Amino acid sequence: MFETATQGIITGILMGAIYALIALGLSIVFGIMNVTNFAHGDFVMLSMYLSFAVGSALAWDAVATPLITAPLMFLFGIITYYLLIDRTLRQMYVVQLAVTVGLQILMRSAALIIWQAQPRALQYSFIQGNIQIGDFQILTSRLFSAVVSLIFIAGMAYFLSKTWAGRAMRAASDDLGAASLMGVNYHKTYALTFAIGSSITALAGGLVMSFQQTDPVGGIRFGLLSWAVLALAGLGSLPGLIVAGIIVGVVESLTVSFFDPRSRLLGVYAIFILVLWLRPRGLFGRR
Amino acid sequence: MNVKNLFNPRNILILIGVGIALAIPLIFNASQYVMLLMTTVLLYAILASAWNIIGGMAGQLDLAAAAYLGLGAFTTGTLLIRWNITPWVGMFLGGLVATALAMLIGFPLFGFKVKELWYALSSSALVVVLQSLFMMWNEVGGPTEKYLPIGTSPWYSLRFNDYMPYYYLMLIILVVVLLVNRWIRYSKLGYSLLALGEDEDAVEVLGVNSQSSKLKALAIYAFICGVVGGIFASIYGYVHPAFFDTSMSMEIAILGIVGGMGFIYGPALAAIVMVSFREVLRASLGSQLAGLYLAVYAIILIVVALYQPRGIAPLVERGIKKAQTYFVELTRGRRADIKSH
Numbered sequence: 001m002f003e004t005a006t007q008g009i010i011t012g013i014l015m016g017a018i019y020a021l022i023a024l025g026l027s028i029v030f031g032i033m034n035v036t037n038f039a040h041g042d043f044v045m046l047s048m049y050l051s052f053a054v055g056s057a058l059a060w061d062a063v064a065t066p067l068i069t070a071p072l073m074f075l076f077g078i079i080t081y082y083l084l085i086d087r088t089l090r091q092m093y094v095v096q097l098a099v100t101v102g103l104q105i106l107m108r109s110a111a112l113i114i115w116q117a118q119p120r121a122l123q124y125s126f127i128q129g130n131i132q133i134g135d136f137q138i139l140t141s142r143l144f145s146a147v148v149s150l151i152f153i154a155g156m157a158y159f160l161s162k163t164w165a166g167r168a169m170r171a172a173s174d175d176l177g178a179a180s181l182m183g184v185n186y187h188k189t190y191a192l193t194f195a196i197g198s199s200i201t202a203l204a205g206g207l208v209m210s211f212q213q214t215d216p217v218g219g220i221r222f223g224l225l226s227w228a229v230l231a232l233a234g235l236g237s238l239p240g241l242i243v244a245g246i247i248v249g250v251v252e253s254l255t256v257s258f259f260d261p262r263s264r265l266l267g268v269y270a271i272f273i274l275v276l277w278l279r280p281r282g283l284f285g286r287r
Numbered sequence: 288m289n290v291k292n293l294f295n296p297r298n299i300l301i302l303i304g305v306g307i308a309l310a311i312p313l314i315f316n317a318s319q320y321v322m323l324l325m326t327t328v329l330l331y332a333i334l335a336s337a338w339n340i341i342g343g344m345a346g347q348l349d350l351a352a353a354a355y356l357g358l359g360a361f362t363t364g365t366l367l368i369r370w371n372i373t374p375w376v377g378m379f380l381g382g383l384v385a386t387a388l389a390m391l392i393g394f395p396l397f398g399f400k401v402k403e404l405w406y407a408l409s410s411s412a413l414v415v416v417l418q419s420l421f422m423m424w425n426e427v428g429g430p431t432e433k434y435l436p437i438g439t440s441p442w443y444s445l446r447f448n449d450y451m452p453y454y455y456l457m458l459i460i461l462v463v464v465l466l467v468n469r470w471i472r473y474s475k476l477g478y479s480l481l482a483l484g485e486d487e488d489a490v491e492v493l494g495v496n497s498q499s500s501k502l503k504a505l506a507i508y509a510f511i512c513g514v515v516g517g518i519f520a521s522i523y524g525y526v527h528p529a530f531f532d533t534s535m536s537m538e539i540a541i542l543g544i545v546g547g548m549g550f551i552y553g554p555a556l557a558a559i560v561m562v563s564f565r566e567v568l569r570a571s572l573g574s575q576l577a578g579l580y581l582a583v584y585a586i587i588l589i590v591v592a593l594y595q596p597r598g599i600a601p602l603v604e605r606g607i608k609k610a611q612t613y614f615v616e617l618t619r620g621r622r623a624d625i626k627s628h
Contacts, residue, residue, distance in 0.1 A: 105534070113582065277399045277401070
């Protein structure tokens with residue numbers, strides 16, 4: 001009982017760090033541009049497929065594939081921004097929903113056309129195996145992914161607060177008009193923001209591919225998971241994002257080990273709904 | 288109202304539409320495939336029109352159509368399988384079950400003023416939650432299909448060998464749902480809902496209870512989805528947790544948006560145009576590459592949403608206006624007639 005719980009919490013914390021990374025991409029896009037990207041989970045799905053393609057073509061390890069997939073997803077983000085998102089900024093809110101859901105259907109069917117319906121996985125990663133601490137096991141691939149995720153989130157916090165581009169992004173989120181007067185070109189800033197958000201999913205996708213497989217409808221799970229993390233964390237706090245990611249990961253992992261693997265998302269949604277009712281701006285949100 | 292006004296382009300269009308809808312089974316009866324396709328189109332038209340009440344009028348971006356549809360299907364199916372209760376009763380009970388859950392969810396959500404994105408996400412999550420629950424609930428759902436018995440009389444068990452009865456049943460429901468839409472639109476509830484969409488706080492000050500208005504809209508929408516779910520189960524002859532389909536729910540909302548929010552016939556029109564188009568694409572492209580038809584369909588959805596953000600109904604309105612002008616001039620009407628429309 002105690003052992004199962006501890007093991008579940010350990011697994012949950014490690015997964016939670018990756019969920020925080022996935023939610024970071026969404027948080028940047030939603031927090032800075034106020035764009036609701038319903039296709040975010042499918043960006044992760046596409047990234048995982050790209051990792052699969054690169055990893056199997058070059059016989060690379062999954063965790064190395066973001067070296068190629070991140071620039072690709074960056075490009076994909078820029079194209080998506082100028083082709084679709086930029087045109088929805090001045091429209092009614094529902095147009096954004098319609099366009100990003102359309103994008104979601106498009107990405108899903110594109111994955112189905114290119115990689116067919118069966119799940120795809122890469123060869124075992126070099127970081128396979130596990131570390132034994134007492135009675136508990138830690139999968140090395142997950143530990144590695146969690147550490148990389150945390151380092152990346154810290155790096156992103158530095159980028160947003162210390163570099164000119166990062167400051168421009170935050171300024172545009174605080175007051176678009178004033179930022180424009182200070183010489184921030186919001187089209188460029190938004191394109192950069194969206195592309196960064198999109199390339200973060202490439203990193204996350206590569207990490208997840210080191211221990212999971214991907215299929216064309218896998219985006220639903222990552223999409224709703226990252227919205228749940230974001231709702232819990234609130235906007236504007238990166239440490240909050242990590243805590244929220246870990247809470248979601250632990251709840252998911254405990255539901256699986258104590259209740260039923262098929263119910264893995266139920267606990268997560270219970271939290272999600274409760275947060276919406278009781279604390280709409282999240283645990284750490286500034287607005 | 289004089290006789291001349293009865294023959295305005297709008298009424299003629301409605302008459303032609305109803306005529307075509309009634310005649311379609313007589314033309315295509317040879318092909319069951321086309322009948323199923325047309326029945327599916329009507330199903331989407333009903334759901335999108337029902338969505339118009341909560342989405343278009345109440346302004347709540349609901350993404351849970353399939354949750355209520357699935358509840359209706361499982362209620363109807365389980366009642367028939369276990370207790371041999373006819374779907375004619377089951378579908379209404381299904382509607383009530385769907386409404387009950389909607390109230391349970393909607394009461395706190397509207398009370399806490401959960402709106403826009405967050406309402407959309409929580410309703411979308413509801414579909415996934417129900418799917419997981421019914422996947423685990425083996426007595427009613429479970430991973431294998433539960434088949435509805437045909438029984439002695441197809442009329443009792445609502446299980447026909449061909450799709451024609453379903454088609455007419457769906458057509459009747461569509462007409463009813465459109466009339467309900469029209470009735471709500473010009474009732475006190477409709478005006479309250481539209482005003483809430485403009486400025487919720489101001490309207491509340493004037494004495495409109497936003498929570499109860501939205502709850503009424505949600506209840507009507509959930510009830511329609513639940514009833515249609517009962518027929519959905521009868522058409523397919525089984526119930527399965529895959530009925531709780533997030534993509535379908537999103538598609539319903541998109542049809543409502545693309546149709547033109549707030550236009551009574553908009554969502555139904557969008558469903559008829561887009562879903563027929565999707566099925567034609569599926570028939571012509573589906574055999575070559577799985578997923579290709581959906582990709583083309585998605586691109587068209589995106590293009591319509593980007594370049595016709597108010598929906599396709601305003602385009603039709605413009606067409607009708609032009610026809611009206613032409614018509615009035617043709618029958619030597621005065622200019623004042625045009626303005627009165």
